[in-house]
Amino acid sequence: MxxxxxxxxxxxxxxxxxxxxxxxxxxxxxxxxxxxxxxxxxxxxxxxxxxxxxxxxxxxxxxxxxxxxxxxxxxxxxxxxxxxxxxxxxxxxxxxxxxxxxxxxxxxxxxxxxxxxxxxxxxxxxxxxxxxxxxxxxYTGYPMVRQMREMIADGVLGRIQKIDVQYYQGWINPIIHDEEKRANTWRLDPEKSGISCCVGDIGTHAFDMIEYVSGLEIKKILADLNYLYKDNRMDIDGTILLRFDEFVKGVIRTSQIATGEENNFTVSIYGEKAGLKWEQENPNYLYLLEEGEPMRVLKPGHVYNSKLSLDGTKLPPGHPEGIFDSMGNIYKGVARAIRNEPYHPGEFPTMRDGVRGMNFIEKAVESHQKGNIWIEIED
Incomplete structure (x- = not known):
């Protein structure tokens, strides 16, 4: 070895x-x-x-x-x-x-x-x-997210026409409604967290996931963020409209005050021929939606999945895999890159993904502060 x-x-x-x-x-x-x-x-x-x-x-x-x-x-x-x-x-x-x-x-x-x-x-x-x-x-390390990426790249959905991503949590509720707590957590301190809490923490996951699975780049965004209290300096909720081109549009709905939600990250991509939907809280199911056909459920470990998906699957079909496995797949891809071995470009997010994520965060805050206007994402 x-x-x-x-x-x-x-x-x-x-x-x-x-x-x-x-x-x-x-x-x-x-x-x-x-x-x-x-x-x-x-x-x-x-x-x-x-x-x-x-x-x-x-x-x-x-x-x-x-x-x-x-x-x-x-x-x-x-x-x-x-x-x-x-x-x-x-x-x-x-x-x-x-x-x-x-x-x-x-x-x-x-x-x-x-x-x-x-x-x-x-x-x-x-x-x-x-x-x-x-x-x-x-989340890019989940086998069925990788399967989603490969199916879209192979044209299963046809031309993409609608993207809808939701990421809802409720964890900040006990903090945000207490004046002392919200003033003393690093998550709501711009000096330690940057200019955004919700968009910077989970909205950026949604942004990266969209570009990862769809193969498209978001060109413009329009953000409407919520701070809930006047003395709170960082967003904790937001809705962001997306434009990929003239006829392809979408939305990111993200919140940390969605009371009772745990980690509800749902990705839906709709094309002219079919749609795909994936839910982080049930990560081993990828739903394929087609007009006039019953919904199909794809699961990890089966031979019908792509090489990239199967490479990220460690257990036989029917054995659930989770977030530790997802992160493990990212580390495996990094190991291959360090060893100068062949690897798929979808095996781990790169510097470029991180840079685009920061661009997205800043532009979302700028869009909100300027009165909810369209802002271009730099290439």
């Missing part, structure tokens, strides 16, 4: 859900070995966490600068090759930039940065480094 790729993680310590998700995903295909990182701003807490998850503490560092200096001093076959950034949003840009400048591969949580300008700088930095860069729009 090939030698495992040495991985370090920034952030994700303690009981962080995203930390658990990335650690499990990285271990899933035996391609990566987690050897250290900076799990917590406090070095002793970071070392304590490393011991809890069974990692030697000699490669747990007090900060990113110490990590880079120590790892760069090692022999090439011993040093960390790829770093996952799981920190709050405002740290993504400075950390990713330093890592790229020192020729590390990077796996970064979304949103890519806190501003579109930072995202463009990061893109130029990557071009100079030739490092692999992945942005973890996690």
């Amino acid at each position: 090939s030698k495992k790729i040495k991985l370090a993680i920034l952030g994700g310590g303690g009981d962080s859900l995203i930390g658990i998700l990335h650690r499990v995903a990285s271990a899933m295909f035996d391609q990566f070995e987690l050897v250290g990182g900076v799990f917590n701003p406090d070095l002793e807490e970071s070392k304590k966490f490393a011991r809890e998850i069974g990692i030697e503490t000699n490669r747990v560092y007090k900060d990113l600068e110490s990590f880079i200096a120590s790892e760069r001093a090692m022999n090439e076959d011993e040093r960390v090759q790829v770093v996952s950034i799981l920190t709050p949003n405002f740290l993504h840009f400075p950390m990713a930039k330093q890592l790229l400048e020192n020729n590390f591969h990077v796996i970064c949580e979304k949103p890519l940065t806190t501003t579109f300008e930072e995202a463009k700088i990061l893109q130029e930095t990557q071009k100079k480094s030739n490092s692999i860069f992945a942005v973890t729009y996690t």
Whole structure:
């Protein structure tokens, strides 16, 4: 077996859900070995966490600068090759930039940065480094999302004519209605989260998913966002109209105040011949809708699925796969890229996806602030 790729993680310590998700995903295909990182701003807490998850503490560092200096001093076959950034949003840009400048591969949580300008700088930095860069729009790793992408590319739907994506959560309700809580959570602090909460957190998933599965690019958007309270500086709900071209239009409906909703992410793509619908809370079902025909349900693991879908399927038909598997498929694609092995362009979201996501976030806020007007998304 090939030698495992040495991985370090920034952030994700303690009981962080995203930390658990990335650690499990990285271990899933035996391609990566987690050897250290900076799990917590406090070095002793970071070392304590490393011991809890069974990692030697000699490669747990007090900060990113110490990590880079120590790892760069090692022999090439011993040093960390790829770093996952799981920190709050405002740290993504400075950390990713330093890592790229020192020729590390990077796996970064979304949103890519806190501003579109930072995202463009990061893109130029990557071009100079030739490092692999992945942005973890996690849901692109689901087998039936990948099947959806391939069916659309193969023309099963015909010409696309309507796209409708909903992403509803209710988690911020206990925070937003309490003046003290909403003033003291990093999610609603522009200095730490950027200019958007809801669009920046889950709306960007919807934006990326649309372009991933449809093969189309969103050209213009018109956003109507909701802040709910005058003292709240960041959106927590919004409806965004989309234009792909003169005759192809769509909508993103996104909310974190949809009371009682958990993680209701639904993607519907309608063409002249058929439609496809996928729901994140039931990810193993892809619904095919055709005029005059009964609805068909496609499931993972069957021979009728595409090569890309089957490559992301780890269990026989009838055995549910979930979000850990989805993230694991992204890590598997990154491993292939790092090893310079052939891989499908749909295996992991790239720097370009992250940059377009930041463009979308800023343009959505701009559209709202200017009175709900159409704004172009830069190419």
